[in-house]
Amino acid sequence: MLSTGVALVLANVALLGIDLFLFRGDMERDLRTLAAVVAEGSAAPLAFNDPAAGVETLGTLRRRPVVLAAGLFGLDGRRFAIYVKPDGGGVVPPVAEPPGERFAAGSLVIWLPVEQRGARVGTLYLQSGLQEMARRLRLQALTVSAILLLAAGVSYLLFANLQRWISAPILGLAATARAVSARQDYSLRAEKQSADELGQLVDDFNLMLARIEERDAELQQARDGLELRVDERTRELAQELAERRRAEGELAERNLLLDQSNRELDDFAYIASHDLKEPLRGIHNFSVFLLEDYGDKLDAEGRSKLETLPRLTRRMEALIDSLLQFSRVGRVDLAIDRVDLNEIVAAVLESLSIGLAEERVEVRILRPLPVVRCDRARVGEIFRNLVANAVKYNDKAEKWVEIGTLERDPPVFYVADNGIGIPVKYFASIFRIFKRLHGREQYGGGTGAGLTIVKKIVERHNGRVWVESILGQGTTFYFTLEKEA
Numbered sequence: 001m002l003s004t005g006v007a008l009v010l011a012n013v014a015l016l017g018i019d020l021f022l023f024r025g026d027m028e029r030d031l032r033t034l035a036a037v038v039a040e041g042s043a044a045p046l047a048f049n050d051p052a053a054g055v056e057t058l059g060t061l062r063r064r065p066v067v068l069a070a071g072l073f074g075l076d077g078r079r080f081a082i083y084v085k086p087d088g089g090g091v092v093p094p095v096a097e098p099p100g101e102r103f104a105a106g107s108l109v110i111w112l113p114v115e116q117r118g119a120r121v122g123t124l125y126l127q128s129g130l131q132e133m134a135r136r137l138r139l140q141a142l143t144v145s146a147i148l149l150l151a152a153g154v155s156y157l158l159f160a161n162l163q164r165w166i167s168a169p170i171l172g173l174a175a176t177a178r179a180v181s182a183r184q185d186y187s188l189r190a191e192k193q194s195a196d197e198l199g200q201l202v203d204d205f206n207l208m209l210a211r212i213e214e215r216d217a218e219l220q221q222a223r224d225g226l227e228l229r230v231d232e233r234t235r236e237l238a239q240e241l242a243e244r245r246r247a248e249g250e251l252a253e254r255n256l257l258l259d260q261s262n263r264e265l266d267d268f269a270y271i272a273s274h275d276l277k278e279p280l281r282g283i284h285n286f287s288v289f290l291l292e293d294y295g296d297k298l299d300a301e302g303r304s305k306l307e308t309l310p311r312l313t314r315r316m317e318a319l320i321d322s323l324l325q326f327s328r329v330g331r332v333d334l335a336i337d338r339v340d341l342n343e344i345v346a347a348v349l350e351s352l353s354i355g356l357a358e359e360r361v362e363v364r365i366l367r368p369l370p371v372v373r374c375d376r377a378r379v380g381e382i383f384r385n386l387v388a389n390a391v392k393y394n395d396k397a398e399k400w401v402e403i404g405t406l407e408r409d410p411p412v413f414y415v416a417d418n419g420i421g422i423p424v425k426y427f428a429s430i431f432r433i434f435k436r437l438h439g440r441e442q443y444g445g446g447t448g449a450g451l452t453i454v455k456k457i458v459e460r461h462n463g464r465v466w467v468e469s470i471l472g473q474g475t476t477f478y479f480t481l482e483k484e485a
């Protein structure tokens with residue numbers, strides 16, 4: 001309605017403008033013609049200086065109601081004769097003005113020269129009212145208003161019907177859509193009101209709702225199933241967790257007991273070996289005294305047998321010392337600190353330097369070792385035992401020992417040599433205390449406790465020690481100093 005209204009008003013304003021313009025042109029032309037006629041009739045009175053005849057001539061304008069006033073002016077520019085329409089509101093200026101036409105103060109005025117036989121005899125003045133134009137304007141405005149009203153009425157009628165045919169179904173559809181989204185209820189349906197395209201739209205919309213409803217139901221079902229499964233699995237997991245906790249608890253308890261009994265064993269070994277040393281020293285001393293004081297009273301065989309006694313006691317003392325050392329590892333708490341392994345290895349090599357130089361052993365450290373958290377003194381013992389063995393169990397002319405790290409998580413340290421090697425079947429047993437693979441005096445002797453002590457120190461660091469070896473080619477001992485994942 002608004003758009004048609006605006007269009008109509010604009011069109012009419014334009015029409016009115018054009019009409020007024022044309023009407024003004026017509027008016028000017030009419031007045032000019034009238035002025036020409038009156039001027040012709042006024043020539044004689046002016047020429048003969050007959051004002052009464054001039055008034056008479058102007059008086060004929062009475063029949064033209066549109067003329068409000070008229071005047072004749074002599075050549076001197078003064079008024080000669082006038083005519084003023086009663087109650088017309090017209091005026092005649094006191095003196096003549098230059099010829100021409102102009103609109104002024106609600107009227108159109110014309111000044112025209114009056115001539116007789118080619119010679120000017122005076123000037124004619126005519127004033128015409130614009131009532132006609134106002135009347136036309138009013139009429140036009142009335143017409144426009146009437147048309148506007150009519151158009152509005154027709155628009156309204158059309159709109160009301162369209163509303164029923166188009167807007168109402170669409171509004172219904174929108175209301176359903178809003179209800180669906182507000183309530184999340186996909187069982188709602190829009191009402192079909194006609195069998196046209198809009199009806200089709202409603203059908204399609206309802207179909208879509210039906211599909212969503214179906215999906216929704218399936219989704220809900222799946223969700224229910226999932227929840228059930230999750231519940232079930234959660235219960236199972238909780239059960240598993242409880243069982244694992246119980247198992248862990250038992251394990252911790254058992255470890256505690258094991259630690260305790262290990263400690264008791266270490267204590268026992270320590271005390272026993274400590275206590276054994278004293279009588280052993282006595283036996284040793286007395287056998288030496290015996291040899292010194294009564295040696296000559298024995299025959300050769302007796303003396304030879306007596307001579308083995310100090311040797312055996314020395315060996316026993318060495319064994320007891322190893323046992324003491326071993327038990328001490330278990331009894332003393334570790335002093336864990338950040339330790340630069342390069343420093344430890346340097347100190348060990350320094351303390352073994354005489355033996356290394358004597359045997360002309362090449363020591364290889366390819367890359368610097370890392371800094372790790374461990375017990376400085378105990379880890380020094382590990383390197384000392386492994387490097388000493390690497391030198392001891394080597395019969396090659398050109399001996400070498402390599403110390404290094406494998407960059408694993410946790411890092412793996414190794415001591416490798418090109419010595420005699422170890423048969424695979426002894427890989428495990430060499431870590432047992434007092435286990436030696438050779439004769440008492442072979443390869444510089446030993447008590448067979450070194451590797452056992454190494455293993456104990458490594459395990460106290462939660463690490464692991466193992467060996468790889470090829471008989472006759474060489475041996476590598478590996479170890480870690482922290483728990484492996």
Ligand code: ADP
Binds near residue numbers: 385
């Ligand atoms: P010990 O050296 O006192 O005999 P260990 O516990 O250090 O005791 O070693 C146990 C045994 O393992 C040794 O007797 C030796 O036979 C073997 N063994 C240790 N290290 C090496 C090595 N680097 N190469 C060959 N055999 C070795």
